[in-house]
Amino acid sequence: MGLTVAEKIISKHITEGEITKSSPISIEIDQTLTQDATGTMAYLEFEAMGIPRVKTEVSVSYVDHNLLQSDFRNPDDHLFLQSIAKKYGIYFSKPGNGICHQVHLERFACPGKTLLGSDSHTPTCGGMGMIAMGAGGLDVAMAMAGIPFNLIMPKIIGVKLTSSLQPWVSARDVILELLRRLTVKGGVGKIFEYFGEGVKTLTVPERATICNLGAELGATTSIFPSDEMTKKFLVAQDREKDWQELIADNDAQYNEIIEIDLSQLEPLIACPSAPDKVQKVSDVAGQKVSQVIVGSCANSSYYDLAMVSNVLQGRSIHGDVSFEINPGSKQVLENLEENGLLKNLIKAGSRIHQSGCLGCIGMGQAPATDSISLRTVTRNFPGRSGTKNDQVYLCSPQTAVASALSGKITDPKDLGAMPEVELPEKFVINDNMIVPPSENADIKIIRGPNIKPLPEFDPLPEEITATVLLKVGDNITTDHIMPAGSHILPLRSNIPSISQYVFNSIDPEFPQKALAYTFVAILGGENYGQGSSREHAALAPRYLHVRIKIAKSFARIHKANLINFGIIPLTLSNPDDYDKIALNSTINIKNIRTLLLSGSNEVSVAVNETDHFTLNADFSERDRKILAAGGLLSWARLEIL
Ligand code: MIC
Ligand code: SF4
Secondary structure, eight states, X not given: OBOOHXXXXXXXXXXXXXXXXXXXEEEOOSEEEEEHHHHHHHHHHHHHHTOSSOOSSEEEEEOOSOOOOSSTHHHHHHHHHHHHHHHHTOEEEOTTBBOHHHHHHHHTOOTTOEEEESSTTGGGGGGGTOEEEEOOHHHHHHHHTTOOEEEEOOEEEEXXXXXXXXXXXXXXXXXXXXXXXXXXXXXXXXXXXXXXGGGGGSOHHHHHHHHHHHGXXXXXXXXXXXOHHHHHHHHHTTOGGXXXXXXXXXXXXXXXXXXXXXXXXXXXXXXXXXXXXXEEHHHHTTOBOSEEEEOSTTSOSHHHHHHHHHHHXXXXXXXXXXXXXXXXXXXXXXXXXXXXXXXXXXXXXXXXOOBSOGGGGXXXXXXOTTOEEEEOSSOOOTTTTSSTTOEEEEOOHHHHHHHHHHSBOOOGGGGOSOOOOOOOSSOOOOOTTEEOOOSOOOOOOOOOTTOOOOOOOOOOOSOEEEEEEEEOOTTOBHHHHSOOSTTTGGGTTOHHHHGGGTTTTTOTTHHHHHHTSSSEEEEOOTTBTBSOOOTHHHHHHHHTTEEEEEESOBOHHHHHHHHHTTOEEEEESSGGGGGXXXXXXXXXXXXXXXXXXXXXXXXXXXXXXXXXXXXXXOOOHHHHHHHHHTSHHHHHHHHTO
């Protein structure tokens, strides 16, 4: 039987398990990436392993999330990251060089390779024909130490693209269409592999946009083949040597096939406050907008900003709109300048910021009260923009610029003929903001006073009696659990301090209450922990004595992070039991350690000493040992390091 592209890459990298769906597998990781917000912790974890130099082919440390040096803490983190990179054999992408996924796609991504990144949008590089996955920082630290990555072999969904996009309809609309059809939990446990004639019409950055936002489906990753289009992009990046053809065999079998006729798509938009609340732009057109942002790892490539520039030529942004450009990378900015495209942006009245995540993660650019903000960013979870009750809509750069011109949500087709965008045959390449690792390992690590050591955690006891201190509904995001934004991001390397913000928007008293108990439990609904890969959403609750999470279902990366930090994620065997467990109930699980280690798939809990429920304990053998040891680092120290 023939193989899909994903299966071809996985079979070259597999070290344990079978390439059949649902089998636990381990795969070798060729490349890693970290960003500053998850990276400081990942490198503290890597240091704790005592390995002298990374064992990957390429590891890159990016600084893109927190660029706001409002006091010493942020620049201290940057220096820490730079010195660690030098010492351990890691490339360092300086603050201002761009968003990790955009820069990685331009300068490091290679067809056929595996990439693990401590950021949930790592699948962006699937646009280059690689298996690129998001994970918690500790999993990335393990990969840097040469330890294979463990996951459950996902289902492979073939997405057949036919025909080609109409003018003004973009790659963004392709993935918005999938989000409309499948919702934010429709991709859990799946790889989306694109094939069909329509694929050939999409450039690598367009493919990257689609793979990037596959993360919002909850997918493990998304992937395109590596073909002539891929070669063209690599030639333009002066990296032709990295190209190899990689296409699915004719008789490859997908677990399921979804078809999208590109010519039938219209401009789409995700309404507040979830990436899957998708409607046609024409159905919500006419609402007044006060802020429009083109940026983020989803949509700030050269093509995106060149399109915006061409649309703006000879025009002016509407008087009531703040129009902001967050370029994906310095390369994008430099090439716009080289090709005379920056001037249209400036003349039209755009606010041009440095390359980075910025408002996408609430680092500035908060919208005004009761106003609509239209963004090309990845997520519009409630409050993520930094404003309470925000109204953030997500759309393509084409829809964004059309709306910035008219002052209201506008279908770009209303602008008449779409301008052509010419992609450079060769980009201007200037890697002077990427610092290569040092050959000399005798480097002093610079550690500012805000960088605190990793907390140590106890092994799992035999019996747990925990209090349910929080009961939440479906689709709780890691932004709810461990918020980001300009006050909180500087604390990412200081667990005692950052833990004070856990569940801040749901129950600001949670941290104080939790510390008063020995064990705390949390009850959630479906898709608990969707969104960001931030391991702080597991690490900080663990610091606050959370030891059990019970939910109807969990998002993949969050579940892995919970296990990595010794919090037991259990699912309700009967979802109706959710209503029977009240806030402040006491939960008792006897023999938990023995049950887990014996491979039992079920545990019985006593609620308030009277009711008894069965919970599913769906774990691999390795997960069980990690939970018993109290977390991945303790287990690794015992068994593999
Ligand atoms: C995000 O988009 O939510 C982030 C910020 O990039 C996160 C990482 C983080 O919280 O540091 C992600 O997607 O993993
Ligand atoms: Fe940065 Fe936003 Fe992309 Fe996350 S989603 S990596 S915050 S640009």
